[in-house]
Amino acid sequence: MSDPRSALSARLDATSSPVREMLSKLGATLAFPRGIAAQSAEAAELATCIDATAGEVWRDHVPVGLPAVIGPLRLSAAETVAYAPTPGVPALRDAWRAKILTEHPRLADGPVSRPLVTQALTHALAVVAELFVDPGDPVVLPVRYWGNYDLIFGTRRGAELLRSPLTRDDALDVDGLEVTLERGFAQRDKVVLLLNFPHNPTGFVPTLDEADALVAMLARVAAPRERRLVVVCDDAYAGLVYAPDALRRSIFERADDLGPNALTIKIDAVTKELNAWGLRVGFLTYARPRAEAHAAEVLDVLENKTATAIRGTVSSVSRLSQTLVLRALESGRLEAEREEIRALMAARHAAVLRTAADPRFASSFDLHPCRGGYFVCLRLPPDVPADAVRRRLLEAHGVGVIAPTDGDLRVSFCGLEDHQIGPLFEAVDSAVRHVMAR
Numbered sequence: 190m191s192d193p194r195s196a197l198s199a200r201l202d203a204t205s206s207p208v209r210e211m212l213s214k215l216g217a218t219l220a221f222p223r224g225i226a227a228q229s230a231e232a233a234e235l236a237t238c239i240d241a242t243a244g245e246v247w248r249d250h251v252p253v254g255l256p257a258v259i260g261p262l263r264l265s266a267a268e269t270v271a272y273a274p275t276p277g278v279p280a281l282r283d284a285w286r287a288k289i290l291t292e293h294p295r296l297a298d299g300p301v302s303r304p305l306v307t308q309a310l311t312h313a314l315a316v317v318a319e320l321f322v323d324p325g326d327p328v329v330l331p332v333r334y335w336g337n338y339d340l341i342f343g344t345r346r347g348a349e350l351l352r353s354p355l356t357r358d359d360a361l362d363v364d365g366l367e368v369t370l371e372r373g374f375a376q377r378d379k380v381v382l383l384l385n386f387p388h389n390p391t392g393f394v395p396t397l398d399e400a401d402a403l404v405a406m407l408a409r410v411a412a413p414r415e416r417r418l419v420v421v422c423d424d425a426y427a428g429l430v431y432a433p434d435a436l437r438r439s440i441f442e443r444a445d446d447l448g449p450n451a452l453t454i455k456i457d458a459v460t461k462e463l464n465a466w467g468l469r470v471g472f473l474t475y476a477r478p479r480a481e482a483h484a485a486e487v488l489d490v491l492e493n494k495t496a497t498a499i500r501g502t503v504s505s506v507s508r509l510s511q512t513l514v515l516r517a518l519e520s521g522r523l524e525a526e527r528e529e530i531r532a533l534m535a536a537r538h539a540a541v542l543r544t545a546a547d548p549r550f551a552s553s554f555d556l557h558p559c560r561g562g563y564f565v566c567l568r569l570p571p572d573v574p575a576d577a578v579r580r581r582l583l584e585a586h587g588v589g590v591i592a593p594t595d596g597d598l599r600v601s602f603c604g605l606e607d608h609q610i611g612p613l614f615e616a617v618d619s620a621v622r623h624v625m626a627r
């Protein structure tokens with residue numbers, strides 16, 4: 190039997206794709222083993238007489254679930270407690286791919302992988318970090334970001350995190366990002382860029398013009414022959430956009446514009462898109478430019494390596510969770526229900542912006558630009574430590590918020606009722622004044 194690692198490397202080498210130089214040392218070695226998972230999959234197709242591969246209890250040709258476990262569900266054991274394939278339930282992968290293509294018409298008929306099912310966004314990001322980040326590799330991200338990137342890219346993979354200003358004068362700071370990317374390329378030929386729109390913690394979303402300027406800059410920066418740019422689109426809050434001129438689609442759809450030296454990766458999940466925070470179902474999808482000669486082969490190799498990373502971490506994602514998501518995608522009701530939630534969030538967002546703009550609060554805080562997502566981020570006056578305000582809010586007002594940096598407070602408006610918005614900002618104002626007077 191030939192070694193799957195060398196066979197997969199040979200396939201990737203034969204494509205001459207720039208993707209080869211994007212992989213980490215670990216990513217370069219990963220290849221799906223010809224072990225239990227691969228042999229069981231083969232048997233599921235070909236063992237028409239007796240299948241003695243599976244580590245599941247079967248009776249009368251179906252898996253046996255205990256009534257105490259699956260009784261409360263109106264679903265079969267095959268849909269709930271049976272193992273799911275490592276890359277995910279095939280019908281779910283196809284349904285999510287169809288969703289991505291519907292939402293991103295530019296990608297139609299282009300080289301886009303089948304999404305791989307991960308244990309929600311966190312796991313998808315950890316898999317990306319394993320596949321593409323070596324110790325010391327520059328990872329460019331905004332000054333403010335979802336704190337878990339530190340663990341996923343910094344602590345676990347030893348990346349060098351380069352922080353870039355997200356906005357300047359309330360617009361996307363494309364020039365600032367270009368300078369940071371150039372700093373990264375001065376260190377290594379490969380740079381990983383994390384994009385997250387709508388953004389956590391600010392809710393920032395670029396305008397369509399800003400997105401075009403961003404893509405043009407990225408194409409320019411990635412153009413030199415030796416450079417490799419991995420663009421990771423963390424689309425956690427996809428669809429939750431409230432301003433009419435804001436970008437509604439993922440930068441993922443611009444693979445053609447970014448050119449061969451950039452690899453676009455989409456990370457998304459049911460977590461916030463389908464209000465299914467605890468189901469733990471996410472997706473990792475790759476796109477290549479149409480002009481790449483062997484794009485389908487490159488995507489196939491990337492899918493294999495990604496499935497290998499999944500196999501080596503969680504083995505496969507909950508079958509029950511995947512079934513619930515697939516049923517939802519097939520229900521025909523999902524878009525209407527999502528729109529209802531988006532409208533609710535848009536109304537809360539509008540109420541938050543209106544309330545925070547009250548001139549009474551002007552000396553206590555103002556808002557970072559926010560056009561989507563779950564959060565707004567309050568900029569505090571200089572020398573007012575955010576954590577002191579956060580503690581005061583807890584102790585004197587019974588109000589909980591997050592202090593993501595020394596100078597900001599993050600307020601989650603997604604869970605706030607209308608009547609809570611005014612009192613919350615009153616309390617922040619009072620706590621800031623208290624801390625300033627100390």
Ligand SMILES: Cc1ncc(COP(=O)(O)O)c(C=O)c1O
Pocket residue numbers: 308309310311312335385389423425458460466471
């Ligand atoms: C920007 C961003 N990425 C990733 C995640 C992780 O999501 P999940 O719960 O699907 O792992 C979050 C969760 O808050 C987030 O805000």
